Amino acid sequence: MELQTDQKPVILSGVTPSGILTMGHLAGALSNWVKLQDKFECYFMIADLHAITVRQNPAELRKRTLETAAMFIAAGIDPDKSTLFIQSHVTEHAQLTWVLNTFTGMGECSRMTQFKDKSTQHSENVNVGLFDYPVLMAADILLYQADLVPVGEDQKQHLELTRNLAQRFNHNYSDTFKVPEPYIPEVGARIMSLQDPEKKMSKSDPNQGSILFLTDSDEVIKNKIKRSVTDSGSEIKFADNKAGISNLLTLMHLATKRSIKDIESDFAGKGYGDFKMAVAEAMADYLRPIRQRYEELINNKQQLTEILVRGEENARKIAAKTLRKVYKKVGFVQF
Numbered sequence: 001m002e003l004q005t006d007q008k009p010v011i012l013s014g015v016t017p018s019g020i021l022t023m024g025h026l027a028g029a030l031s032n033w034v035k036l037q038d039k040f041e042c043y044f045m046i047a048d049l050h051a052i053t054v055r056q057n058p059a060e061l062r063k064r065t066l067e068t069a070a071m072f073i074a075a076g077i078d079p080d081k082s083t084l085f086i087q088s089h090v091t092e093h094a095q096l097t098w099v100l101n102t103f104t105g106m107g108e109c110s111r112m113t114q115f116k117d118k119s120t121q122h123s124e125n126v127n128v129g130l131f132d133y134p135v136l137m138a139a140d141i142l143l144y145q146a147d148l149v150p151v152g153e154d155q156k157q158h159l160e161l162t163r164n165l166a167q168r169f170n171h172n173y174s175d176t177f178k179v180p181e182p183y184i185p186e187v188g189a190r191i192m193s194l195q196d197p198e199k200k201m202s203k204s205d206p207n208q209g210s211i212l213f214l215t216d217s218d219e220v221i222k223n224k225i226k227r228s229v230t231d232s233g234s235e236i237k238f239a240d241n242k243a244g245i246s247n248l249l250t251l252m253h254l255a256t257k258r259s260i261k262d263i264e265s266d267f268a269g270k271g272y273g274d275f276k277m278a279v280a281e282a283m284a285d286y287l288r289p290i291r292q293r294y295e296e297l298i299n300n301k302q303q304l305t306e307i308l309v310r311g312e313e314n315a316r317k318i319a320a321k322t323l324r325k326v327y328k329k330v331g332f333v334q335f
């Protein structure tokens with residue numbers, strides 16, 4: 001007979017603190033984390049080990065790590081419900097990565113789109129860590145026996161590798177890891193650049209006009225949206241050949257919670273100018289309270305530290321338990 005437990009299913013996700021967070025992070029990840037935190041046991045991590053696969057300024061990395069934590073809370077993550085922690089504080093992440101490395105083919109890592117993109121972008125520093133990045137990500141997820149991993153579309157390939165590694169390890173020894181499912185939102189899984197809507201909105205894009213940062217002021221948000229690149233047509237319609245307008249419709253949906261269909265009818269017969277003006281206002285209204293909460297939190301370092309220390313303790317309990325199991329299975333002597 002199966003034991004009845006009241007344990008909630010588990011979620012793990014993370015953000016790499018390599019820049020100021022963007023509307024892409026909010027749409028693809030954070031806003032879903034907030035929705036899921038009542039039904040799941042949640043672990044949300046600031047992935048500083050991932051950040052150093054690209055050279056970082058140490059003082060800047062420390063600052064960004066705390067800013068990212070503050071932004072998680074400002075976006076609605078409740079530290080009394082969810083565990084928030086810094087990846088490097090839980091050493092088991094690096095330890096499990098080593099074991100999983102021995103189960104990962106070189107070919108599997110070299111096929112990763114993000115590795116290919118980043119090694120082109122940072123051709124002066126194609127390091128082993130960059131190559132190994134998806135294995136570290138698998139360790140992050142598998143340590144917590146996560147059922148679900150809420151991410152944007154760009155992380156899907158890494159999730160597939162995670163599932164393969166979990167299955168391979170389980171098959172080779174015996175059931176050890178939960179095989180996780182990706183949780184990718186239907187709308188907002190891929191927020192596009194405002195200047196080149198064929199490309200993902202990315203914090204590392206040198207063209208700042210293409211990115212809506214969560215710390216941008218009302219004026220900056222409105223200007224970026226008004227100057228956004230759209231196609232040559234005139235209809236406000238969600239379509240494959242209208243990447244710019246489709247992206248703005250997605251943003252409008254996220255800001256107002258109205259369906260894309262309803263927004264299309266609201267703007268039937270109206271021009272791009274009117275539509276952009278409305279999206280600009282809606283986006284500024286949507287991001288303002290998040291930014292205001294963020295500003296309060298970032299000025300209270302003591303409170304942030306307490307939350308992250310508590311998070312580390314919680315996270316470590318689970319991570320240590322999984323790692324012990326793994327070490328035993330692979331044949332490491334444990335006293």
Ligand code: TYM
Pocket residue numbers: 012013014015016017023024025026027028029047050136137140141149150151152153154155188189190191192200201202
């Ligand atoms: P990162 O920091 O690049 O992005 C964090 C999350 O935001 C999503 N995202 C987007 N979603 C929609 N549109 C966009 N333009 C956009 N930009 C970013 C990403 O899909 C992601 O969900 N390797 C991960 C961090 C990580 C992680 C993990 C995630 C480390 N370990 C374990 C999940 C589970 C990364 O660099 O995400």
